[in-house]
Amino acid sequence: MKTRFTLDGTAEQNELVRAIGSKNVQVSIEAQQALAAAAGPVIQKLLLTKGTVSAIYTDMPYNEDDAPSFPLDLYYGTADGLITVYSQSSNGGLASSQITGNSEMKFMTYTLDSAVSFNKRYARKSRLDVIGGAIEHIINEVLILQEKMGWSVILKAGAEASTTPKGGSALKHIIRAATAGVFGVDDLSSLITRHVRLNESYSGNTPEGVYSNGPTDLYVSPEIKAQIRAFAYNPMNTRAGVLSGTSGSGYTSSVVALPEAMREEIYRNAGMQNIFGVNIVQLVEFGIGKKYNTLFDYYANLGSYTYTTGAGTGSAAFAGATTEIALAIDNSRGAYLRPIARGTENGGSTFTLLPDDQWNLARLDKAGFFGSLEEGRVCLDSRSTSGLIV
Secondary structure: OOOOOOOOOOHHHHHHHHHHOOOOHHHHHHHHHHHHHHHHHHHHHHHHHOOOHHHOOEEEEEEOOOOOEEEHHHOOOOOOOEEEEEEEOOOOOOOEEEEEEOOEEEOOOEEEEEEEEEEHHHHHOOOHHHHHHHHHHHHHHHHHHHHHHHHHHHHHHHHHOEEOOOOOOOEEOEEEOOOOOOOOHHHHHHHHHHHHHHOOOOOOOOOOOHHHOOOOEEEEOHHHHHHHHHHHOOOOOOOOOOEEOOOOOOOEEOOOOOOHHHHHHHHHHOOOOEEOOEEEEEOOOOOOOOHHHHHHHHHHHHOOOEEEEOOOOOEEEOOOOOOOEEEEEOOOOOOEEEEEEEOOOOOOOOOEEEEOHHHOOOOOOEEEEEEEEEEOEEEOOHHHEEEEEO
């Protein structure tokens, strides 16, 4: 993951960068402040659009120095008055679950920051690549932290989540593929069925938005995406067909393969991006030995959870060394929130870029920038999250 930040090289930018390299500390500071004021809104837009969790979380801005909260009783009803909220409460910490009543819930937030410095001689030489690269470093460091914090909550919610439908028994949100190591169309169908069962209305009836229930996005590893591409040339059947004739020339089978139109689409598109209306999103962080698989393994085994197949047969713990998780999200629910602090002195910006004043000494001949934002990551409804162990 890397986000590029470059300066255009206009006459104004060159002059501003050279001023940053001034040996007059006051002139240098004022130039740094001007560049920070111009770059801050651009960085904010980049952080909102880059990364993978930005497509899952909905921003909930609040004024800095306020205590953000959310009225849980307005979000959805429950019979017993208790719901479990998953949140990230500290920079670098593990996500946790908090059982709370249907009342005003205070969100825990944390600060993500980064700082960078450079020798002023690069500024005096108008080395825009060095100055732009320094700011780029801040962006990427904050972006990496955002990804880690956001996915930690999602994986925690998926690993622990269990829902008991009206008149039924508890259902884990994560199920296993019918065949270990193999992702099939039937497995996705079973996952959609599990998701629908989890998302009945709180009165035990069919929800009003009948066709909105089910995962909208499935996050998978490159290896599972390769299996999906293989649908174009491998047989995809879940039931044996009726055999007729003998094993000789008259032997026939009524097994129905994947429709040719679907195979052709896979072949033309180098792998399907959508199956049964579910977007297939490939992330290199998923897969055996990769960080999100390892983190899910930690959460799953921390609680000694076991997972069954979609048919409910067999049950075992998640083994990250031999199996991988494909995580499904229903983005139509808006269950994932990001409380984000909005500045009161910078035009309401959620990202603050400032000159790093620790270098404001003429003898150091250095300059730098400090960037930060205050946010939280929260899952208010784990029924939005399900998954498949392959």
